[in-house]
Amino acid sequence: xxxxxxxxxxxxxxxxxxxxxxxxxxxxxxxxxxxxxxxxxxxxxxxxxxxxxxxxxxxxxxxxxxxxxxxxxxxxxxxxxxxxxxxxxxxxxxxxxxxxxxxxxxxxxxxxxxxxxxxxxxxxxxxxxxxxxxxxxxxxxxxxxxxxxxxxxxxxxxxxxxxxxxxxxxxxxxxxxxxxxxxxxxxxxxxxxxxxxxxxxxxxxxxxxxxxxxxxxxxxxxxxxxxxxxxxxx
Amino acid sequence: xxxxxxxxxxxxxxxxxxxxxxxxxxxxxxxxxxxxxxxxxxxxxxxxxxxxxxxxxxxxxxxxxxxxxxxxxxxxxxxxxxxxxxxxxxxxxxxxxxxxxxxxxxxxxxxxxxxxxxxxxxxxxxxxxxxxxxxxxxxxxxxxxxxxxxxxxxxxxxxxxxxxxxxxxxxxxxxxxxxxxxxxxxxxxxxxxxxxxxxxxxxxxxxxxxxxxxxxxxxxxxxxxxxxxxxxxxxxxxxxxxxxxxxxxxxxxxxxxxxxxxxxxxxxxxxxxxxxxxxxxxxxxxxx
Numbered sequence: 299x300x301x302x303x304x305x306x307x308x309x310x311x312x313x314x315x316x317x318x319x320x321x322x323x324x325x326x327x328x329x330x331x332x333x334x335x336x337x338x339x340x341x342x343x344x345x346x347x348x349x350x351x352x353x354x355x356x357x358x359x360x361x362x363x364x365x366x367x368x369x370x371x372x373x374x375x376x377x378x379x380x381x382x383x384x385x386x387x388x389x390x391x392x393x394x395x396x397x398x399x400x401x402x403x404x405x406x407x408x409x410x411x412x413x414x415x416x417x418x419x420x421x422x423x424x425x426x427x428x429x430x431x432x433x434x435x436x437x438x439x440x441x442x443x444x445x446x447x448x449x450x451x452x453x454x455x456x457x458x459x460x461x462x463x464x465x466x467x468x469x470x471x472x473x474x475x476x477x478x479x480x481x482x483x484x485x486x487x488x489x490x491x492x493x494x495x496x497x498x499x500x501x502x503x504x505x506x507x508x509x510x511x512x513x514x515x516x517x518x519x520x521x522x523x524x525x526x527x528x529x530x531x532x
Numbered sequence: 533x534x535x536x537x538x539x540x541x542x543x544x545x546x547x548x549x550x551x552x553x554x555x556x557x558x559x560x561x562x563x564x565x566x567x568x569x570x571x572x573x574x575x576x577x578x579x580x581x582x583x584x585x586x587x588x589x590x591x592x593x594x595x596x597x598x599x600x601x602x603x604x605x606x607x608x609x610x611x612x613x614x615x616x617x618x619x620x621x622x623x624x625x626x627x628x629x630x631x632x633x634x635x636x637x638x639x640x641x642x643x644x645x646x647x648x649x650x651x652x653x654x655x656x657x658x659x660x661x662x663x664x665x666x667x668x669x670x671x672x673x674x675x676x677x678x679x680x681x682x683x684x685x686x687x688x689x690x691x692x693x694x695x696x697x698x699x700x701x702x703x704x705x706x707x708x709x710x711x712x713x714x715x716x717x718x719x720x721x722x723x724x725x726x727x728x729x730x731x732x733x734x735x736x737x738x739x740x741x742x743x744x745x746x747x748x749x750x751x752x753x754x755x756x757x758x759x760x761x762x763x764x765x766x767x768x769x770x771x772x773x774x775x776x777x778x779x780x781x782x783x784x785x786x787x788x789x790x791x792x793x794x795x796x797x798x799x800x801x802x803x804x805x806x807x808x809x810x811x812x813x814x815x816x817x818x819x820x
Contacts, residue, residue: 348708372714384709386702397702400695401714449714 299324299484300345300376300453305354307340314340316508318354322453327475327485329495329516331529332505338488339381341505342455345486346378347371358453373401375452379459381488383438385445387431391422394430394441398448407450415444418474436467443474453484460491472498492529496520504528534666539788540781545673547780548680549735553753554760554772555687556731562704562767563717563724564620566627570635572754574729578604578736579745580642586653586740593653593740594675597683600737601730608729612722620721635754642747651745658741676738683734684773687727691769700724704767732757759803765816774814 300322307315315337322328332338343349345356347368356363358376366374386394395415399408416423419440425433430441439459446454456475460468472494479485479498489495496502499516504525512524519525557571568574581600585591591599611634619627652658660671691697702710703720711717736750743749760779764771779799786798806814 346712348711367716367718368711369714369716372712378712380709380712384706384712386705386709388705389698389701393698396695397698397710397713397715400699400702405695445713 299359300486301355301357302341302345303355303357305341305344305356306352307337307344307349308352313352314508315344315351318505318508318510320503320510320513322484322486324484325479325482326500327479327487327498329487329489329499329502330505331489331492331495331502331519331525333490333528335507336505337508338505339457340508342378342380342457342486342488345371345376345455369401372449373403375450376455377446377449377451377453378455379442379446379457381457381461383435383442385430385433385438385441387429389430390427391430391433391441392426394445395422395448398445401449404448404450408448411448411450415447418447418477419444436463436470439463439467439471440474443471443478447478447483451483453486454478456485456487458488458490460489460494468494492525493520535788536785538667539784541667541669542673543781543784544777545670545677545780546739546784547777548677548684549739549776550756550760550780551773551776552680552683552731552735552738553757554764554776555684555769556728556735557757558761558764558767558769558772559700559704559724559731560728561761562769563700564616564721566616566620567631567758567761568725568728569628569631569754569758570638571728571732571757572750572752573635573638574604574608574732574750575736575753576639576642576745576747576750577607578733579740579743579749580646581733582737582740583651583653583745586655592655593737594679597679597734597737600733604733605726605730609722609726611729612725616725617718617721635750639747639750646747648747653741653745655741670742672741676742679738680735683731687731688769696723700727759799763803763806763813765813768813768815771813771815 302318302320305315305318306313318341330338330341344351347363347366358374363371386397395412399405399411421437422440422444425437433441459471463471468491475485475487476498487495496516496519501515502519503510504512512519512522553571553575557568560566560568578600581603582593582596585596585599586593615630619630657671661668662671691701699710699715700720700723703715703717707717756779760775761772764775782799782802783795786795790798
């Protein structure tokens with residue numbers, strides 16, 4: 299479904315991605331693991347076309363994303379729930395969700411998708427009139443995911459959804475991601491929470507200083523000595 | 533008391549036009565983070581457009597906004613696409629130079645084409661007024677205020693209730709997040725500049741029956757709009773609306789009670805005082 303090949307990327311003179319190759323198949327949950335600065339978020343930004351790679355190709359369902367703008371990628375059914383949630387702070391919960399169905403093809407499904415978001419996150423229904431900026435971190439994360447689902451995505455990129463959340467929320471978020479995947483959306487997840495994310499993943503990649511150093515199924519990597527040493531502190 | 537009410541009313545009425553000018557500036561700033569220092573010159577273009585529609589086409593200046601808004605919307609949109617868009621990621625001083633330059637070109641082109649003669653639009657109601665108890669109400673100012681309020685209401689409806697309006701707000705609040713939701717932010721920048729230019733010009737049309745029209749008439753409005761926008765909170769439409777009326781009223785009261793020569797001074801002192809205690813403006817949020 300998503301194919302990244304030999305991706306290089308630099309911020310000015312500083313090269314941060316070195317020949318990244320990875321793929322996501324229809325129906326999977328794929329996780330990209332790595333420490334801060336390993337290049338996980340940058341990889342997702344390249345896929346969403348917020349930045350342009352210096353080399354390499356990204357294809358989605360066989361179509362080259364090289365010439366597209368960010369908003370056109372969304373129209374193809376590829377959405378990103380960005381790091382730090384990036385809720386519109388001065389819009390209500392409901393308005394934030396509505397923004398998720400801005401592209402024309404999704405507007406007929408708006409009401410149904412709002413109800414879907416409220417079913418997945420009953421808390422959002424309670425807070426629908428509240429401004430996005432006044433929600434707690436966990437609620438903002440729910441809203442960010444709900445807003446992303448409004449675009450009818452076939453592939454959802456999630457950038458550190460568990461970052462800064464309370465342990466209770468973290469567990470909840472991973473359950474939700476699994477549920478969304480079951481409902482038919484393919485997931486590419488970027489995480490630092492190794493244990494929780496590998497448990498729900500079909501496959502995973504490990505990034506170190508901008509390179510893919512390991513890949514395998516979730517179970518394989520959970521048992522891998524390098525992963526244990528580097529991330530699980532064992 | 534009569535003097536107070538009289539000047540308060542006059543101030544609020546003219547403040548409506550200030551608000552419209554300020555709202556245009558704040559929308560442009562919100563979406564692109566660029567301060568349009570040519571904004572007052574767009575007001576001037578609106579005044580001239582109404583002047584010629586009135587003298588050549590016999591169109592009433594208040595009716596002329598139906599033509600002036602789309603005309604200047606288009607002008608603003610083209611300006612964004614051809615020039616302003618090129619400095620979106622440039623240094624702030626380069627952006628300032630560009631918009632100041634645009635303003636100079638606009639006013640000097642008008643001077644070249646139509647000389648610097650003062651022109652007036654004399655409608656049947658230009659100097660009309662009626663009495664409300666002790667207070668005299670200027671007919672053209674009242675009419676312009678009512679139309680301003682209607683235009684502002686339509687604008688609020690557009691920004692709050694339509695998908696495109698929401699997308700403009702979303703772009704102003706978080707440009708990247710808006711793109712990730714499928715918003716074409718380049719299109720929103722063009723749209724925002726068009727709307728901002730259109731609003732400034734409409735304000736120009738609305739005050740044209742009560743002002744002298746000449747090529748340099750716009751410049752004081754640039755500064756005024758800037759003060760209004762900073763006062764209300766950069767990027768806040770509500771802030772600019774309130775700020776405009778507040779500045780109008782302050783000016784008028786200062787003119788009546790202190791001296792009409794010092795009214796600008798009072799406005800800037802008030803401006804500095806508010807910024808001293810509320811640095812992000814009345815409706816602004818300090819963002820990190």
